[in-house]
Amino acid sequence: MDYAPCSTSATALEILMKSTYKVLAAAAALALSAAGQAVPVALTQLTGVTGGTIAGTAVYKADLSTIGLASILSIGIRDNSSMLGGAGGQFSGFDLDAIKLSTTDCADAACAAAAVGLAVFDFTSGTIFAPGTQRLPADPKLFGTDGSGSAVDNSIARLGLFDGESTTVTPDGFLSMGDNGAIDFNLTAATSTAGLFLYIGEVGDNGEVAAGSILVRDTTSVPEPAGLALFGLAAAGLARLRRRC
Numbered sequence: 238m239d240y241a242p243c244s245t246s247a248t249a250l251e252i253l254m255k256s257t258y259k260v261l262a263a264a265a266a267l268a269l270s271a272a273g274q275a276v277p278v279a280l281t282q283l284t285g286v287t288g289g290t291i292a293g294t295a296v297y298k299a300d301l302s303t304i305g306l307a308s309i310l311s312i313g314i315r316d317n318s319s320m321l322g323g324a325g326g327q328f329s330g331f332d333l334d335a336i337k338l339s340t341t342d343c344a345d346a347a348c349a350a351a352a353v354g355l356a357v358f359d360f361t362s363g364t365i366f367a368p369g370t371q372r373l374p375a376d377p378k379l380f381g382t383d384g385s386g387s388a389v390d391n392s393i394a395r396l397g398l399f400d401g402e403s404t405t406v407t408p409d410g411f412l413s414m415g416d417n418g419a420i421d422f423n424l425t426a427a428t429s430t431a432g433l434f435l436y437i438g439e440v441g442d443n444g445e446v447a448a449g450s451i452l453v454r455d456t457t458s459v460p461e462p463a464g465l466a467l468f469g470l471a472a473a474g475l476a477r478l479r480r481r482c
């Protein structure tokens with residue numbers, strides 16, 4: 238039996254294997270990037286308040302150009318005020334007046350309310366709300382929710398406008414998330430973070446934002462890692478090479 242052809246093929250195989258490993262490394266990197274990232278953002282409170290006729294909305298700002306993500310696809314707010322601050326019942330937890338992404342850099346609440354925002358929010362089908370719990374005595378549902386109490390009624394909350402009426406007597410223009418409530422906004426397009434600011438309004442200015450947490454992500458959900466498919470193809474190719482020798 239002549240083994241020479243196989244020796245020659247082995248050299249070719251080494252080259253092919255090296256290139257295959259490069260493909261595998263690239264596939265692994267792609268899989269990691271496809272998994273997406275979620276980054277907590279630090280907020281600073283702007284001076285003054287804004288809102289409707291009874292204006293008491295505190296506005297908080299985050300500079301998204303410094304978070305390390307080139308673009309974002311979703312924003313999440315998690316209430317963790319846990320019985321601290323504000324009214325109970327239907328007004329429990331973080332009271333969200335508005336959320337805005339803008340390239341205008343504001344120093345006060347009135348500026349944030351007036352700044353032109355990017356049209357990347359869908360406050361109906363792009364908004365996912367998980368209501369938190371109410372402090373006793375409980376009401377039938379949280380303020381700013383629809384008839385089911387489990388989704389935002391944006392005709393009441395108007396989350397694109399800093400227009401909240403900061404009163405429990407004639408409340409309007411905001412959503413109360415409940416204790417430990419969560420809301421996520423899937424943006425309608427990937428949005429570059431270059432020169433971008435996030436503004437969030439909290440009705441009542443009573444510390445509920447300070448106790449909340451805000452995340453931005455470069456994905457709406459974890460997509461199927463394309464890298465794994467590449468890995469499979471490369472592995473199959475390697476197996477075929479081995480069989481040939």
Ligand SMILES: [Ca+2]
Pocket residue numbers: 322323324328329330331332413445
């Ligand atoms: Ca509240």
Ligand SMILES: [Ca+2]
Pocket residue numbers: 333334335394395396397398399400401410411
């Ligand atoms: Ca509003």
Ligand SMILES: [Ca+2]
Pocket residue numbers: 322323330331332439440441442443444445
């Ligand atoms: Ca509040």
